[in-house]
Amino acid sequence: MKHNFGAGPGILPQEVLKQAAEAVIDLNGIGLSLLEISHRSKEFEAVLDEAVSLVKELFSVPEGYSVLFLQGGASTQFALAPYNLLPSTGKAAYLETGVWANKALKEAKYFGEVEIVATSKESNFTYIPKDYTIPADAAYFHITSNNTIYGTQLQEFPKSPIPVVCDMSSDIFSRKINVADFGLIYAGAQKNMGPAGVTLVIVKDDILGKVDRKIPSMFNYQAQIEGGSMYNTPPCFAIYVSMLTLRWLKGKGGVAAIEQENITKARVLYDAIDANPLFKAVAAPEDRSNMNVCFVMENPELEKPFLKLCDERGIIGIKGHRSVGGFRASIYNALPLSSILVLVDVMNEFAESNK
Numbered sequence: 001m002k003h004n005f006g007a008g009p010g011i012l013p014q015e016v017l018k019q020a021a022e023a024v025i026d027l028n029g030i031g032l033s034l035l036e037i038s039h040r041s042k043e044f045e046a047v048l049d050e051a052v053s054l055v056k057e058l059f060s061v062p063e064g065y066s067v068l069f070l071q072g073g074a075s076t077q078f079a080l081a082p083y084n085l086l087p088s089t090g091k092a093a094y095l096e097t098g099v100w101a102n103k104a105l106k107e108a109k110y111f112g113e114v115e116i117v118a119t120s121k122e123s124n125f126t127y128i129p130k131d132y133t134i135p136a137d138a139a140y141f142h143i144t145s146n147n148t149i150y151g152t153q154l155q156e157f158p159k160s161p162i163p164v165v166c167d168m169s170s171d172i173f174s175r176k177i178n179v180a181d182f183g184l185i186y187a188g189a190q191k192n193m194g195p196a197g198v199t200l201v202i203v204k205d206d207i208l209g210k211v212d213r214k215i216p217s218m219f220n221y222q223a224q225i226e227g228g229s230m231y232n233t234p235p236c237f238a239i240y241v242s243m244l245t246l247r248w249l250k251g252k253g254g255v256a257a258i259e260q261e262n263i264t265k266a267r268v269l270y271d272a273i274d275a276n277p278l279f280k281a282v283a284a285p286e287d288r289s290n291m292n293v294c295f296v297m298e299n300p301e302l303e304k305p306f307l308k309l310c311d312e313r314g315i316i317g318i319k320g321h322r323s324v325g326g327f328r329a330s331i332y333n334a335l336p337l338s339s340i341l342v343l344v345d346v347m348n349e350f351a352e353s354n355k
């Protein structure tokens, strides 16, 4: 058995994988594979409808918001958000909390002016900046709720005079949120929601239609809303597996229940790191992520032997991102506490034998 700590595409629930495998052969006993039916068939329309309903139910999405399943990953949303929301004579505000936030703001510069309201670049993004003012004259304020590479997470969302646009790629559905606090939420599915190939977008309808540039249909949120995420052929399989994962989440008690599990899982791991003389957590304690736990070794020479021991014990995907080094344990929704306990045991054993 493998303990999958990979950062993404990440672990999915075993039962979801089994159901997905069955549907590839025969969807619900209809004698056809999910992969060979029309996206306009009643069977697939039911899948998409259920996926949208589950998003609305799990997040209590209020009236006035649309839920979309699009393609192109979160990186496409880096461009589509400003394309649809930033007037060419206007400006957008960004909180720079890592490489992904930086990529997002670079795309916005194609469309208008960008103001970086605060950054933690000088410390290699080990914390979330807190003292800043959101400019009331900007079109929107862009934030990244969880910084996958650095293991930092916004514990509270800003009260903002302008619409908040949030990249939730690496913590979507891991905790409760109040959708009404946001103008636009987007997330690549491949961490907490499903496989790669589909991107969830939740958009407040009344923030659209305020730019005067022409937007080609595939890049136009309004056109995608009117097409019901089917302006063109949607990524049927990725949507199906996402729907199964959301069903699984609902069965576990929803977002509030998984949030409690995630808090416990993260606490167990951070406590073990803090108590271990060989390891040190990277992120500022108040900004520690419950999804990506980044830690380094006081003695870097021990990194390779530690990784080897992890590999022998079936712990995979734990090597840190090259821009931080050390280790990163991604502990997404589907990762059981038992896998974290295995990692903690291995860390303790390694410390014991390297005294």
Ligand code: PMP
Binding pocket: 008, 072, 073, 074, 075, 076, 100, 144, 146, 147, 148, 149, 167, 168, 169, 170, 188, 189
């Ligand atoms: N934002 C965040 C926070 C991410 O972690 C990632 C990918 N790991 C991305 C954006 C980019 O996502 P995609 O590969 O779906 O474009």
